[in-house]
Amino acid sequence: MPYKPQITDVTKAGSNEKEGLYEFIIHLADGTDCRVFYNRFPEWKMTALSRLGKVPCPVCRKDFICKCMDRFSDDFDQQMRDGEWLNKAVESE
Template sequence: MSYRPIISNVEEASNNEKDGLYEFIIYLADGTQCRTFYNRYPEWKMTNISRLLKTPCPICRKDFICKCMENFGGVLQQQIIDNEWLEKAIAK
């Protein structure tokens, strides 16, 4: 069975509106939390993603830093675009 991340919520952690830099916390349905960094100009683009070390990695089961979530950046980016998560997070 392959891992399929599903976003349940996104919240803005910090921003630098002048430079168009944003940091978001992504909550996944399995309880995993990820930190993502975005550049807004010229369009929204994910620049980095990392898993927050609150639960073991759902992919490799490591309880320390791993880069597994980088492999799912495209899947998460597509969900964020399709469900307009960034706009919802900024509006709060």
């Protein structure tokens, strides 16, 4: 069964609003957390994605840093846009 990440919540972890740089923590339905970076100018664009090492990777089951989540960056980006997670997380402060 192929892995399909599902975003359940997004929190803003940091920002440099002057430069339009934002860091978010994405919480997934399977308990995995990922850190994602976005640049807001000229429009929202994902610049980096990494899994936080709190639980083993749901894809390769390794409990150390891996690059498995990079394969799903388009899925994450689409969910962030479709669910309006970017605007919700920025406005929540």
